[in-house]
Amino acid sequence: MLRSGSAVLGTRSFRVVFLLVTSLTLACFAAWIYTKEIPIQEAARKVFQSLWPSHSKDYDTPKSLRHPIDDLIETANEDFQRLILKQTSNITEAANAYRRRRGRHPPPRFDVWFEFAQSKNAVIIEDLFDRIYDDLTPFWAIAPSKIRNAGASWPEVISIRNRALTVQKDKRYRIELWHDMLKRIAKYLPDVDLAFNTMDESRLFVPSETIDSYVVEALNMREASQRLDSLARNVVMDYPLLPAYTRPFHENSFGSDTSIWSLTRRSCSVNTPARNADIITDLASYPSFDVASPSHGYHGFVANWTTAKSACHNPHLQGLHGSFIEPVSLSASTELIPLFGGSKLSVNNDILVPAPRYWENQERFSGGTDWYVWNRKKNGAFWRGIASGGRHREDTWRRFQRHRFVSMCNHTQVQAAMYARSRKPSIDTLSSAQDFADPRNFPLADERPRIDGNPGDMNSSLRLPYWIESHVQASFTDLLCFPETNNPASCPYTDSFFSVKPEIKMDHMYAHKLLPDIDGNSFSGRYRALLLSGSLPIKATIYDEWHDSRLIPWFHFVPMDNVFGDLWDLLRYFLGEEGVHEAHDEEARRIAEQGRDWAKKVLRKHDMVIYLFRVVLEYARLCSDDRESMGYVDDLLQSAG
Ligand SMILES: *[C@@H]1O[C@H](CO)[C@@H](O)[C@H](O)[C@H]1NC(C)=O
Numbered sequence: 001m002l003r004s005g006s007a008v009l010g011t012r013s014f015r016v017v018f019l020l021v022t023s024l025t026l027a028c029f030a031a032w033i034y035t036k037e038i039p040i041q042e043a044a045r046k047v048f049q050s051l052w053p054s055h056s057k058d059y060d061t062p063k064s065l066r067h068p069i070d071d072l073i074e075t076a077n078e079d080f081q082r083l084i085l086k087q088t089s090n091i092t093e094a095a096n097a098y099r100r101r102r103g104r105h106p107p108p109r110f111d112v113w114f115e116f117a118q119s120k121n122a123v124i125i126e127d128l129f130d131r132i133y134d135d136l137t138p139f140w141a142i143a144p145s146k147i148r149n150a151g152a153s154w155p156e157v158i159s160i161r162n163r164a165l166t167v168q169k170d171k172r173y174r175i176e177l178w179h180d181m182l183k184r185i186a187k188y189l190p191d192v193d194l195a196f197n198t199m200d201e202s203r204l205f206v207p208s209e210t211i212d213s214y215v216v217e218a219l220n221m222r223e224a225s226q227r228l229d230s231l232a233r234n235v236v237m238d239y240p241l242l243p244a245y246t247r248p249f250h251e252n253s254f255g256s257d258t259s260i261w262s263l264t265r266r267s268c269s270v271n272t273p274a275r276n277a278d279i280i281t282d283l284a285s286y287p288s289f290d291v292a293s294p295s296h297g298y299h300g301f302v303a304n305w306t307t308a309k310s311a312c313h314n315p316h317l318q319g320l321h322g323s324f325i326e327p328v329s330l331s332a333s334t335e336l337i338p339l340f341g342g343s344k345l346s347v348n349n350d351i352l353v354p355a356p357r358y359w360e361n362q363e364r365f366s367g368g369t370d371w372y373v374w375n376r377k378k379n380g381a382f383w384r385g386i387a388s389g390g391r392h393r394e395d396t397w398r399r400f401q402r403h404r405f406v407s408m409c410n411h412t413q414v415q416a417a418m419y420a421r422s423r424k425p426s427i428d429t430l431s432s433a434q435d436f437a438d439p440r441n442f443p444l445a446d447e448r449p450r451i452d453g454n455p456g457d458m459n460s461s462l463r464l465p466y467w468i469e470s471h472v473q474a475s476f477t478d479l480l481c482f483p484e485t486n487n488p489a490s491c492p493y494t495d496s497f498f499s500v501k502p503e504i505k506m507d508h509m510y511a512h513k514l515l516p517d518i519d520g521n522s523f524s525g526r527y528r529a530l531l532l533s534g535s536l537p538i539k540a541t542i543y544d545e546w547h548d549s550r551l552i553p554w555f556h557f558v559p560m561d562n563v564f565g566d567l568w569d570l571l572r573y574f575l576g577e578e579g580v581h582e583a584h585d586e587e588a589r590r591i592a593e594q595g596r597d598w599a600k601k602v603l604r605k606h607d608m609v610i611y612l613f614r615v616v617l618e619y620a621r622l623c624s625d626d627r628e629s630m631g632y633v634d635d636l637l638q639s640a641g
Pocket residue numbers: 089090092093
């Protein structure tokens with residue numbers, strides 16, 4: 001008893017000393033800042049005026065300012081209202097919506113698909129399937145026999161013959177999960193061979209000039225077939241039977257002998273910034289955060305989600321995302337072959353289907369339900385996970401997204417970085433030897449203008465660490481060191497920056513209002529669960545997934561830039577900041593509920609199967625020699641009598 005008593009006393013007196021020292025340091029820091037205040041305020045005023053000339057008069061009364069996020073939310077509301085009006089409720093309407101949007105007849109058995117979707121009470125809006133057509137269009141330029149052979153020769157294939165499924169070489173369990181999805185619809189499907197990528201990483205990096213020429217060819221063919229089939233009666237109305245499956249010989253064109261960034265860059269359109277950006281050769285150097293105003297931004301917030309996710313539009317991601325720095329594995333091809341997978345970079349040519357992780361019920365990714373009503377959730381942001389994102393090392397970890405994110409949520413590190421910066425105003429002049437004396441692996445708030453009406457407000461900046469301390473919790477559960485250590489809680493080169501906390505169940509996370517979601521080695525498999533949780537997902541990713549055409553940023557979730565320069569302003573907008581503005585709790589609650597309610601309608605397991613069903617019908621048509629004259633036209637024949 002005595003012992004533990006003195007231990008408590010010891011901790012207390014330590015706390016008092018610690019507090020004294022901390023407050024003294026802070027007082028000195030504040031005094032220093034104060035002497036600098038006038039020029040900084042003046043500079044901030046200029047930045048502000050150049051950003052919002054029309055709002056400049058509001059500069060002195062920032063609380064009256066309409067926040068840019070209010071505009072983004074308003075636009076998103078309109079986008080969703082427009083989308084929902086397009087819902088179709090019978091096959092005639094659905095087939096016509098298809099013809100209008102896709103420029104050809106729906107694939108054969110479209111009526112079977114429609115009936116299946118309707119029997120599952122699906123929301124049927126043609127736009128929700130746009131993703132499929134982005135993925136499949138280039139394949140129209142490849143001969144059907146070539147697609148068939150390439151698909152069939154892959155090591156992991158699910159074959160359908162006479163409505164029965166066979167799995168080839170099912171070494172990896174993931175293909176079993178796709179098999180399980182397909183089982184639900186096998187009796188409706190045509191003969192086809194589907195090749196699946198069972199790796200985390202996407203595989204196909206076809207150079208953009210090649211893809212562009214394929215797309216042009218595909219569109220020309222579409223036009224030609226539109227001229228041909230003005231007579232619906234000439235249309236081929238079902239799929240051909242295929243011979244029994246035998247694996248044809250196919251030379252493996254996959255390799256890992258090049259860097260993922262050079263592959264990515266080659267697949268970006270010629271007019272995107274990545275094609276002309278310098279290649280970062282020295283990934284051991286100090287990362288630069290000179291990316292304050294991303295091209296996709298609206299006053300610093302993500303306005304164009306497609307560009308925000310694209311490495312082609314954000315070439316700095318080559319040095320600020322683990323997938324480009326050192327993926328855990330790389331096995332890529334530059335040939336267009338039909339390969340199905342759960343996620344990809346926007347430059348990749350893999351064909352997306354729902355990821356197995358969303359199908360299985362692993363506690364780690366989809367556990368729990370939304371126990372908490374909004375008002376009982378804690379007013380804060382929460383993240384906990386492993387230090388993945390690729391293979392980080394002693395000299396590269398500062399460039400990894402999860403490390404950056406967790407550091408930005410750590411008030412001690414933010415404070416240290418602010419202090420270090422006040423001593424060394426120009427990081428450009430640092431040599432790399434000094435670099436590593438500076439712990440900083442993230443952009444500071446004053447490296448981009450403050451958004452919420454009070455740019456450069458030094459009091460607000462000074463308060464940031466305290467604000468973070470009371471509103472944000474993020475930590476790792478495993479440091480994933482390389483080379484590996486025996487203890488997941490220890491990694492010599494990151495130990496002084498991160499402390500490991502125990503893993504917690506998904507539904508404990510749902511007790512917090514804001515749930516940021518950050519890429520790991522590839523897409524984050526938690527995303528669907530977060531959308532369903534009734535908390536507000538704040539999403540940053542470079543990965544595309546099957547659900548992309550179904551989710552509207554700022555209506556169903558909050559988008560975040562991959563460098564996280566917008567992180568603090570996003571969080572402060574929703575959670576509020578004393579003396580600057582109130583919390584936008586109502587906005588947060590509404591987006592969280594809209595996301596959850598929509599996910600319960602269009603991201604159900606039924607919806608995954610319905611999506612896969614549509615992909616298979618389209619793909620089987622692409623593989624058929626008669627593909628240009630194949631289609632579903634029953635509705636036209638009936639109405640023509
Ligand atoms: C399909 O739905 C539309 C709009 O609700 C309606 O006008 C049309 O009559 C319906 N067609 C059939 C065949 O039921």
